[in-house]
Amino acid sequence: MNNLKNTMQMKNIKHITFSFLVTLSLNACVTAPNAKYSPKKSYLKQDSISLAASTGANLDDKKLSELKVDLKKDDVTYLPSLTSEKIQKKAVVDLTEQFSEFNTVKITADDLPLKDYLHYVLGDLLKISYILGEQVKTDSQSVTLNLQQNISQRKLFSLSEQLLVERGYVIRFDDGIFYIHKEEGKASGAFAYGYGNKIESVPKTSATILQLVPFNFGMQTSLANTLTQILKIRAQADFQRSTLILQGKRKDIIRALEFINLMDQPIFKNRHIGAYKTTYVSTDDLMKQLPILLKQEGVSVSAAGQNDLAVSLVALDRIGTLILFANSEQLIDRVFFWAKQIDQAPSGNELQYFLYAPQFSRATDLGESLQLLIGGGSSTVSSNTSASSQNKQITSKTNKPSNGMSASNEDMNLVVDERANALIFHTTGDKYRQLLPLIKRLDVMPKQVLLEVMIAEVKLSDVFKQGVSFALTNQGSINKVGGFKFESGAKGLSYVLSGGQGNLTFSLLETNSNVNVLSRPSLLVRDGVKATIIVGDDIPTVGEIITDPTNGSQTSVIYRKTGVELQVKPTINAQGIVIMEIAQKISNQVKGDSSVAGSPIIFERSISTEVIAQSGQTIILGGLISENRTINDTSVPFFSSIPIVGKLFDSTEDTDDKTELVVLVTPKVIESVEEWENIKLKFSSAFKKLKID
Structure with missing residues (x-):
């Protein structure tokens, strides 16, 4: 035993010297922050979702995770969230932090009684103050341990702590002394508290842990019963805070977090998303007629916000777009097919209203070109376009009302709505269908x-x-x-x-x-x-x-x-x-x-x-x-x-x-x-x- 102690002391001196040299060599190392400026996304880049009526848009889960919305600072005002002070229990500390990772020891035990093993490890090897409970002294269980390689003092303490937990004992640290005694259940009150759904948020202790786990994608009450059945923990749902309260040992809490992160996903994560932009009919007409056609093919469709059917429809009347949610890409394509069949210009000489919202150009610019083509128009917009003149026009519009821009002939009436940036046509479906390809060719991204x-x-x-x-x-x-x-x-x-x-x-x-x-x-x-x-x-x-x-x-x-x-x-x-x-x-x-x-x-x-x-x-x-x-x-x-x-x-x-x-x-x-x-x-x-x- 004395030879073992001398050997350990020489190793401790070597490791302390090595640690001191490493600290001196790394003393001047400084990590500099990255000073490179990353520009914002260019407005010339197109979004991954296309709203073109001819192709529609499909969006799988990978594209959905990559989709980003670029908001200007002037458009959104961010407010600081409410914070609260973290309350930590004084008695709950990370016991392993008191032991070195560099000082190593070698230990072998063959059918050694539990109390003798603790005396040897805690007293002779780790050199700490400890008190053993009466249950430990009378425990007849033995420990057999054979490690071929040296381990650090921190690893030895964690290993010994694990052996005690398996035998129903706990380690409590108070006023510089380690207390080893039987676990007394609820009466002991030695709880550690944690908050978060990451493994790093779980306290490193052998005591019982109370972990509050928040959900990212909504509360799932069924997980409480599931975790109680498959793991040695207690789980209770807190509906007011949308959290799950877990009680148990650290290893069981970690397993529970892994299962929660696996289940805490969007319910319809694998659903496909598409967007169809209407041309001739309104989104209300599509919402009424599409469910009738798809139900005849055996496809369940929801147009009232239900999400448990094969296809869900959501109308965005402001931009004339229909958003589709489906279980497969084939269903998205099928909905687009029927939408194109419905979205047709009406035949005949009946006059109707058509609204065209430009994607790249200004409605006034398109109106100036179409005004000369249609003829018989009147305009209050100057033909001399410059950066300064545009600012003057905006200023003058705020001071006095404007008649806007309009054009008309015997077959068509055109009005430009500058506020909504849209062109309003009053004509027949055939005339509008003939004019629409020309409008789309004019509505292109302007060069610079x-x-x-x-x-x-x-x-x-x-x-x-x-x-x-x-x-x-x-x-x-x-x-x-x-x-x-x-x-x-x-x-x-x-x-x-x-x-x-x-x-x-x-x-x-x-x-x-x-x-x-x-x-x-x-x-x-x-x-x-x-x-x-x-x-x-x-x-x-x-x-x-x-x-x-x-x-x-x-x-x-x-x-x-x-x-x-x-x-x-x-x-x-x-x-x-x-x-x-x-x-x-x-x-x-x-x-x-x-x-x-x-x-x-x-x-x-x-x-x-x-x-x-x-x-x-x-x-x-x-x-x-x-x-x-x-x-x-x-x-x-x-x-x-x-x-x-x-x-x-x-x-x-x-x-x-x-x-x-x-x-x-x-x-x-x-x-x-x-x-x-x-x-x-x-x-x-x-x-x-x-x-x-």
């Missing part, structure tokens, strides 16, 4: 264009002495495109460069010391919408001067914008060619004391043109040259005024400073989610390289 613009002012000297166009021509061949238009008297030229030449042009303008980059914005604009960028200052100028005999003269101040103003309206055709209407204006206050009636002189240069380019090509607008002539007179006082010889002490310098305004525009058509993700990746990488001193 990313405009990369660089506005630079080039000083005409050195390589640019003959002008920007001459310098760019020397860099390589370029193609002249389209016509041009100018407003400030200087000649305006437009060039298009594609591929590597476009990059060469940008690099040339950025690195030359004679180039002053005024602005380089990047903006995303929808197809057919005018985008405007204004960067500058408001300069006060003298407005009206009103003279009043009583109050005297009063002068009003008018603020005039100066700086850089760019307007671009892109239009994308079917081949992906971008047609851009570009208007550029640069204005600044003239240096010096020159003014008119107290107002500063504003120097303005502008260019307006319409060009055609493919996605990724660079358009160059140039030729707006301005000249600033400066005369500097330098003289020596007194000596310069002497006749004849005074010219020797006087010098005059006449300098000309010419600058040319250059605008480079690169449109990039965004047609897919992958292109949009690549653009965002480039922007994020550019911000990572940004350094702030």
Whole structure:
């Protein structure tokens, strides 16, 4: 026995030394949080559920678990849930935490009496204080144990605790002393409390545990009787809190949780879900006629919210969609077949009302196109569509009522409901069926264009002495495109460069010391919408001067914008060619004391043109040259005024400073989610390289 003790002490010293070295080596290890930003789901991505009337939508349990609803922060207000303080019983502790996982021992027992086994393990090996009950001293049971490998002190205590529990004993820890005695049932009161449906929430103790188990998918009262019959626990349902109260030992509680998690699933988890969007008839008509047809085929259908039948129907009147729940995919397809047979345009010359809700476009945009086709319409919506004009329209609608948009002829009446974003037709079924394919072709996802613009002012000297166009021509061949238009008297030229030449042009303008980059914005604009960028200052100028005999003269101040103003309206055709209407204006206050009636002189240069380019090509607008002539007179006082010889002490310098305004525009058509993700990746990488001193 002494040799065994010496061996254990040497092993303890080795393990303590090893633990100390490991702690020192890991002392400087720090786990850094992930700093990467994960963007939200792009609005260009389509949902996994399609509401198209032609195909419907099927959704199995895998897709249902992957389906996510993207809610903006402005749409939902989250409130903190009610919390309560956790109450822990002081006497209930995890006894195994007091023993080391690194210090190991080796034990062998052959038909050793229980009390002798406890004296050897608790006193000699674990070195703890303990008290044995009278039942333990008189117990005639023996312990046989043969472990070939060393085990940790914590494992040895857990093993001994398990042996005692199997023999009807419990271990209680109080004031630093372990008490081993017979289990007294309800009278002992040594309960541990836990809450949760995970194994980690169960207290690690040999005492009796009271576990409150919440349900994720609704209360199931039948589980209480089932668990009581198959396990050695007591189970009681708490209907008010939708929980199940379990009482028993830890191993039985864990088995009960495994069974509860297996059964706590949606009752109709394996049901298939589909969505059918109506075209000609209402959802009420489908709800009435579908059950009649399916019951003739022997399929039980519920249209009143019952969920115990083969097919359940739920109508969403707001969006004109019928939601289907069925036990198999074949039933979903069968319901879609009959729904398509019912959802047909009525024949004949009877006038009816039809409602079309666009999926991608605005109802006003579709109404403008159909209004010209139908004829005889009236509209209060302006045909000039831009981001600023749309905001003005919204503001004006809140101030005064709008008559909306309408069109009519002898066969059809059309009204656009902007509030519901819908088109209302009053016509026959045949006429509406003929017009519907055209409406669906117009109702497509609008494309977008990313405009990369660089506005630079080039000083005409050195390589640019003959002008920007001459310098760019020397860099390589370029193609002249389209016509041009100018407003400030200087000649305006437009060039298009594609591929590597476009990059060469940008690099040339950025690195030359004679180039002053005024602005380089990047903006995303929808197809057919005018985008405007204004960067500058408001300069006060003298407005009206009103003279009043009583109050005297009063002068009003008018603020005039100066700086850089760019307007671009892109239009994308079917081949992906971008047609851009570009208007550029640069204005600044003239240096010096020159003014008119107290107002500063504003120097303005502008260019307006319409060009055609493919996605990724660079358009160059140039030729707006301005000249600033400066005369500097330098003289020596007194000596310069002497006749004849005074010219020797006087010098005059006449300098000309010419600058040319250059605008480079690169449109990039965004047609897919992958292109949009690549653009965002480039922007994020550019911000990572940004350094702030």
